[in-house]
Amino acid sequence: GEDVEQSLFLSVREGDSSVINCTYTDSSSTYLYWYKQEPxxxxxxLTYIFSNMDMKQDQRLTVLLNKKDKHLSLRIADTxxxxxxxxxCAESGGSQGNLIxxxxxxxxVKP
Amino acid sequence: EAGVTQFPSHSVIEKxxxxxxxxxxxxxxxxxxxxxxxxxxxxxxxxxxxxxxKQDESGMPNNRFLAERTGGTYSxxxxxxxxxxxxxxxxxxxxxxxDSYTDTQYFGPGTRLTVL
Numbered sequence: 604g605e606d607v608e609q610s611l612f613l614s615v616r617e618g619d620s621s622v623i624n625c626t627y628t629d630s631s632s633t634y635l636y637w638y639k640q641e642p643x644x645x646x647x648x649l650t651y652i653f654s655n656m657d658m659k660q661d662q663r664l665t666v667l668l669n670k671k672d673k674h675l676s677l678r679i680a681d682t683x684x685x686x687x688x689x690x691x692c693a694e695s696g697g698s699q700g701n702l703i704x705x706x707x708x709x710x711x712v713k714p
Numbered sequence: 715e716a717g718v719t720q721f722p723s724h725s726v727i728e729k730x731x732x733x734x735x736x737x738x739x740x741x742x743x744x745x746x747x748x749x750x751x752x753x754x755x756x757x758x759x760x761x762x763x764x765x766x767x768k769q770d771e772s773g774m775p776n777n778r779f780l781a782e783r784t785g786g787t788y789s790x791x792x793x794x795x796x797x798x799x800x801x802x803x804x805x806x807x808x809x810x811x812x813d814s815y816t817d818t819q820y821f822g823p824g825t826r827l828t829v830l
Contacts, residue, residue, distance in 0.1 A: 607756070638821070645718070646757075646805065646821035691757065700809070701747060701770060702819065704757035 607705035609692050614711045621679040623708045625692030628673060632694035635668060636702065637677045640689045687712045716740065718822035720806050726828045732794040735825045739788070739808030746789050747819060748781060752802040763789060796829045
């Protein structure tokens with residue numbers, strides 16, 4: 604079946620790097636996504652990676668994909684207090700593009 | 715460009731009552747999705763509209779849930795009668811292209827439903 608797993612909590616100090624990990628099961632997923640949810644807000648697409656890529660970098664964000672192990676990670680460099688949020692990993696599981704999400708990782712950034 | 719909006723932001727109802735949630739997608743977006751997050755669990759897909767047609771409703775939990783998208787614009791999700799396990803946050807998302815497998819889904823802020 605389709606399943607996306609991620610750790611529930613991560614705490615880092617301001618200025619450090621954060622690494623949020625995710626594993627997925629559907630090897631046919633074409634795209635994998637990271638969404639961010641700030642308190643009281645909707646889901647904001649942070650970045651995505653095509654399944655034939657190993658890495659994608661976008662400013663402070665680096666996405667690494669290990670397709671063999673079905674492992675996805677999101678690295679946030681120089682983490683700021685404004686990065687505190689819940690981060691969801693998602694894969695494009697459905698035939699019409701519906702997303703399959705993990706439970707979300709709550710990132711807490713301490714000053 | 716206005717984002718996806720949802721109404722209400724919060725709803726508290728008693729078991730057995732009816733609630734209707736509304737989603738206004740981004741103007742011009744053909745695809746509209748409903749998702750739900752029950753406390754502490756994953757965000758789960760409920761259904762997908764392409765314009766006014768239901769493309770995939772495989773995630774709908776049971777026949778107490780009815781979704782409509784008359785005219786292919788806004789959508790409503792009605793829960794009747796509501797049960798305790800229906801509590802959660804209901805998200806709506808929209809994307810532009812009908813046939814695009816990868817087009818970005820833009821999410822609304824969600825409706826938090828509490829059934830007492």
